[in-house]
Amino acid sequence: MAKLGNFPPSGDYAFPYRDLVGAQVLVTGGRGTLGAALCRGFVSLGAKVWCLDVSAVGDEPDTAGVIHRVADVRERSSLQAVQAEIALGEPLDVLVNAHGIQIRSDFAGCDEDTWMTLTDVNLNGVYRSCQVFGEPMRERGGAIVNIGSVNGVVVSGKGTPYGIQKAAVSHLTKVLAVEWAPLVRVNAVAPTAIPSGMTRDLFANPAYVSSKVQSIPLKRAGTEEDIVHAVMFLASSASGLVTGHTLMMDGGLSLV
Numbered sequence: 694m695a696k697l698g699n700f701p702p703s704g705d706y707a708f709p710y711r712d713l714v715g716a717q718v719l720v721t722g723g724r725g726t727l728g729a730a731l732c733r734g735f736v737s738l739g740a741k742v743w744c745l746d747v748s749a750v751g752d753e754p755d756t757a758g759v760i761h762r763v764a765d766v767r768e769r770s771s772l773q774a775v776q777a778e779i780a781l782g783e784p785l786d787v788l789v790n791a792h793g794i795q796i797r798s799d800f801a802g803c804d805e806d807t808w809m810t811l812t813d814v815n816l817n818g819v820y821r822s823c824q825v826f827g828e829p830m831r832e833r834g835g836a837i838v839n840i841g842s843v844n845g846v847v848v849s850g851k852g853t854p855y856g857i858q859k860a861a862v863s864h865l866t867k868v869l870a871v872e873w874a875p876l877v878r879v880n881a882v883a884p885t886a887i888p889s890g891m892t893r894d895l896f897a898n899p900a901y902v903s904s905k906v907q908s909i910p911l912k913r914a915g916t917e918e919d920i921v922h923a924v925m926f927l928a929s930s931a932s933g934l935v936t937g938h939t940l941m942m943d944g945g946l947s948l949v
């Protein structure tokens with residue numbers, strides 16, 4: 694049985710994610726670009742992966758070793774149905790909240806429907822998912838990784854309402870890290886722009902890509918692999934003393 698959560702690192706520097714072998718991992722938004730990459734990544738380590746998404750279509754994570762369930766983070770009962778199924782077998786060791794939606798708007802022009810829609814998925818969905826899937830981890834330990842955004846740290850164009858929810862996800866991460874210590878570690882990653890379902894329109898525009906890349910000190914956009922490595926680090930005991938942290942995956946964008 695995997696031992697995740699509050700454990701010191703093994704000192705196995707050649708394979709720092711060894712404790713994820715055989716771990717039970719649930720990825721919300723698991724059919725999205727980053728979610729599917731996360732599912733594939735955890736499967737490649739030998740983890741057992743639950744892929745939860747509101748959509749039954751989308752990027753196809755490696756089907757070997759991935760259990761797909763359609764569920765909506767806006768509906769607590771649909772999450773509880775998946776948790777009831779998980780509870781019949783091995784408990785979860787890792788929860789990754791990788792669901793999300795984007796509707797670009799400035800703050801003043803954001804109508805109430807748009808605000809409520811974005812908030813219900815991007816913030817309330819993390820709240821529900823942590824309560825339903827994370828709470829049972831408190832008995833035996835586990836690791837939660839939330840996907841935030843650089844937009845939750847710096848104010849950027851028309852990602853404003855989304856950025857406010859992502860900032861709240863970083864704060865939720867800190868609050869849970871304290872409340873669910875010492876057995877559960879809770880962290881977040883905050884990516885810069887990455888080609889994905891959510892940013893397909895932006896990356897189709899060469900002018901956007903070149904100005905975005907120019908604005909990033911490391912002069913490149915993020916990749917799926919950047920995020921998968923960061924999440925694996927935060928999920929495994931390689932980061933055993935890290936909790937409540939939002940790891941910037943932004944090539945230095947938030948520094949300038």
Ligand SMILES: NC(=O)c1ccc[n+]([C@@H]2O[C@H](COP(=O)([O-])OP(=O)(O)OC[C@H]3O[C@@H](n4cnc5c(N)ncnc54)[C@H](O)[C@@H]3O)[C@@H](O)[C@H]2O)c1
Nearest residue numbers: 722724725726727747765766792793842886887889890891
């Ligand atoms: N791509 C980027 O540039 C970028 C940058 C920063 C943060 N992020 C974050 O990364 C995460 C993954 O996004 P992505 O880039 O892979 O986008 P994506 O659109 O490819 O994936 C998002 C997934 O979330 C799922 N989803 C949406 N609403 C849901 C709901 N109510 N219940 C369950 N699942 C739902 C979608 O079906 C989709 O599969 C999101 O949290 C996003 O905010 C992305």
